[in-house]
Amino acid sequence: MAEPFQVTFWGVRGSYPTPGAQTARYGGNTPCVHVRAGAHDLIFDAGTGIIRLGKLLAQARKPETNPLNLTIFFTHTHHDHTQGFPFFAPARFQLTTLYIFGPKSLNEDLARVLSLAMLPPVFPIAVDELPCERVVRNLNEGQVILFPRADDGPRVLWSQRDAAELARYSDALNVQVMKSAAHPHGVFIYRVNFQGRAFVFATDVESYVGNDQQLIQFARDADLLAHDAQYTDALYLRAPVPRQGWGHSTWRMAVDLANAANIKQLALFHHEPEHDDDALQEIEGRARQVRPDTFMAREGMTIEL
Ligand SMILES: [Zn+2]
Numbered sequence: 001m002a003e004p005f006q007v008t009f010w011g012v013r014g015s016y017p018t019p020g021a022q023t024a025r026y027g028g029n030t031p032c033v034h035v036r037a038g039a040h041d042l043i044f045d046a047g048t049g050i051i052r053l054g055k056l057l058a059q060a061r062k063p064e065t066n067p068l069n070l071t072i073f074f075t076h077t078h079h080d081h082t083q084g085f086p087f088f089a090p091a092r093f094q095l096t097t098l099y100i101f102g103p104k105s106l107n108e109d110l111a112r113v114l115s116l117a118m119l120p121p122v123f124p125i126a127v128d129e130l131p132c133e134r135v136v137r138n139l140n141e142g143q144v145i146l147f148p149r150a151d152d153g154p155r156v157l158w159s160q161r162d163a164a165e166l167a168r169y170s171d172a173l174n175v176q177v178m179k180s181a182a183h184p185h186g187v188f189i190y191r192v193n194f195q196g197r198a199f200v201f202a203t204d205v206e207s208y209v210g211n212d213q214q215l216i217q218f219a220r221d222a223d224l225l226a227h228d229a230q231y232t233d234a235l236y237l238r239a240p241v242p243r244q245g246w247g248h249s250t251w252r253m254a255v256d257l258a259n260a261a262n263i264k265q266l267a268l269f270h271h272e273p274e275h276d277d278d279a280l281q282e283i284e285g286r287a288r289q290v291r292p293d294t295f296m297a298r299e300g301m302t303i304e305l
């Protein structure tokens with residue numbers, strides 16, 4: 001029998017947090033998505049959405065007495081995707097092990113970039129002062145992160161070189177990596193595969209004329225795709241300053257990609273901070289007219305795959 005595979009959105013807002021009554025329905029926290037696949041917990045990005053997730057995980061799993069293994073994947077290290085990390089409660093327990101994966105950016109290792117994101121004097125504690133155990137590793141395109149068994153840590157393999165090993169664990173959870181140049185300094189797109197189902201996380205990407213063919217292949221037939229949809233055509237093309245080239249897509253680009261890749265459900269993601277709930281609801285309505293299996297990602301929402 002297939003084990004549970006759930007995707008929960010904890011932060012859906014792009015660029016900066018937008019607290020307040022006008023954004024309460026869709027949510028104002030910056031990107032964080034929790035994937036629960038069988039016994040494994042994967043977290044994608046550590047925007048401010050990770051703070052509440054961390055509190056709930058710490059309450060439920062009691063890392064003061066029970067070992068807790070979590071894996072965090074960073075798409076990239078822009079501030080809106082890392083700013084919640086210093087407040088991630090499970091990191092404050094000695095029995096927590098955090099496996100942290102992501103890209104090397106501008107020739108800096110992921111571990112160093114994270115340490116720069118929480119460093120005195122701009123932050124009261126440094127990363128090395130956190131009591132949890134940490135395994136931080138840069139990833140490359142073509143690698144597959146395999147979770148062979150419930151209690152094991154992840155293993156980093158290569159899709160071709162380790163094909164036989166991957167085939168041996170074809171029913172186990174694995175995460176594939178695609179490197180994209182569709183965002184300033186580059187970004188990783190992840191595909192989570194579990195027992196015949198797939199979730200693709202493609203935030204902070206700008207599409208291309210004729211669509212992103214590499215992403216279409218990578219995301220093909222996924223059950224759920226969360227895709228950057230920060231802009232309307234008006235913001236992208238006109239503006240007051242056109243936002244073409246800033247590394248984000250329009251909702252129409254997300255819809256076109258989902259159609260071309262035969263995606264079951266499309267979640268529009270990385271909402272424009274200038275859009276309040278009414279604006280997002282209107283865009284959601286327009287997108288659903290064009291592609292019914294589409295919704296605006298909303299904080300607290302869980303999708304079962
Ligand atoms: Zn972002």
Ligand SMILES: [Zn+2]
Nearest residue numbers: 076078183204
């Ligand atoms: Zn970014």
